[in-house]
Amino acid sequence: MELAYYPGCTLYTKAKSFNTSLHKSFEALGVKLNELPHWYCCGTTFGLAHDNRMSLIAPLRILAKAQKEDGRVIVPCSICYNTLKRANYMLKQDTDALEILNEHLEESYDGNEAVVHPLEFFRDNKELIKKHLKKDLKGIKLGCYYGCLLLRPEQEIQFDDPESPTIFEDFVSLIGATPIDFPFKVECCGSYLVVNSPDAAIDASYKVLKNAQANGAEAIITACPLCHYNLDALQKKIKIAHSEFNEIPIFYFSQVLAIALGVKEENLGLEQNKISPVNLLKEYKLL
Amino acid sequence: MNKILEEKDFIRRIEEISNQKVSDCYQCGRCTAGCPFAKFMDAPPNQVIRFIQLGLKDDVLAASAPWFCAACLVCQTRCPRGVDIPRLMEAVRMIHLRAKEGLFDVDKIDKEFLLDAPPLALMSAFSKYTY
Ligand code: SF4
Numbered sequence: 089m090e091l092a093y094y095p096g097c098t099l100y101t102k103a104k105s106f107n108t109s110l111h112k113s114f115e116a117l118g119v120k121l122n123e124l125p126h127w128y129c130c131g132t133t134f135g136l137a138h139d140n141r142m143s144l145i146a147p148l149r150i151l152a153k154a155q156k157e158d159g160r161v162i163v164p165c166s167i168c169y170n171t172l173k174r175a176n177y178m179l180k181q182d183t184d185a186l187e188i189l190n191e192h193l194e195e196s197y198d199g200n201e202a203v204v205h206p207l208e209f210f211r212d213n214k215e216l217i218k219k220h221l222k223k224d225l226k227g228i229k230l231g232c233y234y235g236c237l238l239l240r241p242e243q244e245i246q247f248d249d250p251e252s253p254t255i256f257e258d259f260v261s262l263i264g265a266t267p268i269d270f271p272f273k274v275e276c277c278g279s280y281l282v283v284n285s286p287d288a289a290i291d292a293s294y295k296v297l298k299n300a301q302a303n304g305a306e307a308i309i310t311a312c313p314l315c316h317y318n319l320d321a322l323q324k325k326i327k328i329a330h331s332e333f334n335e336i337p338i339f340y341f342s343q344v345l346a347i348a349l350g351v352k353e354e355n356l357g358l359e360q361n362k363i364s365p366v367n368l369l370k371e372y373k374l375l
Numbered sequence: 376m377n378k379i380l381e382e383k384d385f386i387r388r389i390e391e392i393s394n395q396k397v398s399d400c401y402q403c404g405r406c407t408a409g410c411p412f413a414k415f416m417d418a419p420p421n422q423v424i425r426f427i428q429l430g431l432k433d434d435v436l437a438a439s440a441p442w443f444c445a446a447c448l449v450c451q452t453r454c455p456r457g458v459d460i461p462r463l464m465e466a467v468r469m470i471h472l473r474a475k476e477g478l479f480d481v482d483k484i485d486k487e488f489l490l491d492a493p494p495l496a497l498m499s500a501f502s503k504y505t506y
Pocket residue numbers: 399400401402403404405406407421424453454455456457458460
């Protein structure tokens with residue numbers, strides 16, 4: 089099987105581990121990801137000003153291009169996923185926008201390209217994954233962190249229940265590990281506030297991490313490179329503010345999937361994790 | 376312009392940019408209760424909305440809330456009146472930014488952070504703090 093694939097800017101730079109482990113996981117499942125030709129940044133966070141729709145042009149150009157390749161495109165980054173899906177929704181709802189924006193596009197586009205998250209693909213192809221599991225993840229407790237953008241706004245994203253989603257937990261169970269549900273799994277990590285108001289991001293990330301640990305998580309999995317940065321890189325600063333805090337490794341969901349599918353260690357990208365998961369993985373004989 | 380007209384005009388501008396009707400809010404406070412960043416704001420989200428409803432332009436423009444709103448959409452999910460609060464926050468931010476106030480200044484960002492941060496953090500800051 090082959091699928092069109094849009095990686096987004098960060099999977100090529102600071103989240104190479106996400107990109108590589110995802111590619112290798114799909115490869116182990118016998119699926120080839122075909123990167124879109126000549127893709128560019130989606131513009132990140134969805135523009136909310138109703139009187140200026142310029143920020144929609146980048147996501148719509150990407151989708152118009154993707155449509156030429158395939159009827160659906162795999163998008164792993166939560167921010168890209170949210171922005172592309174909201175752009176689609178906007179075109180469907182607002183005929184004025186459809187007309188105005190199409191004047192700016194090289195090829196006409198009507199909002200029909202399906203934006204698919206890898207977790208949705210895995211949910212719909214459970215047997216395929218089960219057939220290829222190589223390593224036993226039994227016992228390792230993974231906190232399932234959703235953050236904001238895979239869930240909200242509900243009617244535009246329709247990924248899962250925005251207050252008590254389960255797609256991550258189902259995924260963790262499917263690959264044989266123990267999912268940890270915790271109340272802060274749908275709370276914000278601080279997002280882009282880390283740039284201008286780092287204290288707010290440190291506070292928000294600390295609460296998420298503490299809550300996951302209080303519920304028994306030994307590591308946390310996420311689908312967003314910005315959540316990953318805040319939860320992982322900010323731990324150094326969290327420790328300064330809260331001396332009782334114990335470090336906890338943060339994985340992309342694709343890293344643990346790749347481990348379960350027997351992908352070679354050098355393709356897991358573990359060296360990009362700031363809080364090293366190596367000891368934890370050794371403890372469970374996964375390395 | 377007389378004061379009442381000026382207030383009406385301000386409310387209309389916010390409504391145009393946000394595509395929200397500020398009178399829909401009945402001040403239940405649910406948005407503030409769930410906002411992870413309310414504690415950093417000098418006036419919490421529901422109070423900023425009240426300022427807008429009353430046309431209190433100076434109070435709205437002095438509020439820090441729009442700069443602490445991470446557009447996490449928790450409030451939007453929970454508002455019983457269907458008010459899209461982050462769109463109101465964006466509208467206030469837009470009024471500042473279009474007047475060239477509060478623009479993102481890369482020179483003020485810690486150099487070590489700039490090298491370490493993922494591109495989407497900086498791109499998000501550009502999209503939220505420029506116009
Ligand atoms: S939750 Fe909605 S109705 Fe309640 S105060 Fe906030 S904006 Fe107003």
